[in-house]
Amino acid sequence: MRKIKIITFIICCFFVGKVISQDYYNKAFKIYSKDSLSDNDVNNAIKLFDLAIDAKQKIAESFLYRAACRSINKQFFEALSDIRKSIELDSSNFKAYYIYGRIYFEQGFYYNAIKFYNKGLKINKFDAVLYDERALCYSLIGDYENALRDYDMVIKLDKKNERCYVNRGQLFQLLKNYTRAIQDFDEAISLSKNPIAYANKGVALANLGQNEKAIEYFFIAIDKLPAAGDLLYERAMSYLALNRKELACLDLKKSIELGYKKAESTLNEICKGKSN
DSSP: HHHHHHHHHHHHHHHHHHHHHHHHHHHHHHHTOOOOHHHHHHHHHHHHHHHHHHTTHHHHHHHHHHHHHHTTOOOHHHHHHHHHHHHHTTTHHHHHHHHHHHHHHHOOOHHHHHHHHHHHHHOOOOOOHHHHHHHHHHHHHTHHHHHHHHHHHHHHHHHOHHHHHHHHHHHHHHTOOOHHHHEEEHHHHHHOOOHHHHHHHHHHHTTOOHHHHHHHHHHHHHOOTTTTTHHHHHHHHHHHHTTTTHHHHHHHHHHHHOTTOOOOOOOHHOTTTTTO
16 A cells, blocks of 8 residues: 555656646747747746756757747857757757757858758758748848749748748849839738838839839838838939939938938938038
């Protein structure tokens, strides 16, 4: 009878420990999953992941997300140590390679990030986030062909990803394919009225010489982003193209007030006698 009681006590302790440690993990993950994380949130999540790891439950996942939190805290080497431990425990989780790549991405090591996004995609070739992140890396190293290919894949997997339409449109704009860029900006606008899409469509229209239309889109973007000095500068350039000098000078002055330095030389050159 005594043996049965001892065994029962041990079993109860095991399950209680398991419930408590899972609770640490779930609490930590709930914090980590917030749309917006404060410094306090990140630090609290790290402490809870510490407790989950100490309790030896969900260890691989706890190391994984603690790595993500440490990366947010700019603890680069600690984050790398955690993600390596996570992969040692479970090398089949594609999310671990996403976090691994993300740690390198946030430090500006884009080639390293691509390497780990590649590994993640070997495990799950249908993850839109991995393609999206890799596309951004390709863009930043100037490999626009591969970036476009990845953005195509993101849109194939997630047709409502308006941010991806904007990013792909910006690439087409860099490649001077303004008509194709406008198509992507229109898709983004139809999905969410994204002010960045309005702004970029204005730039694309201006590059096509359609300055009247461009100004319409700049108005919408500036209304949504009133502190964007670069947009005021772009609208000023369209006014100048239409020989509306006074309106251009007003926009240039406002642009400078908002800290957009590029507008200064244009104001001095174009708006002589109008700077006061």
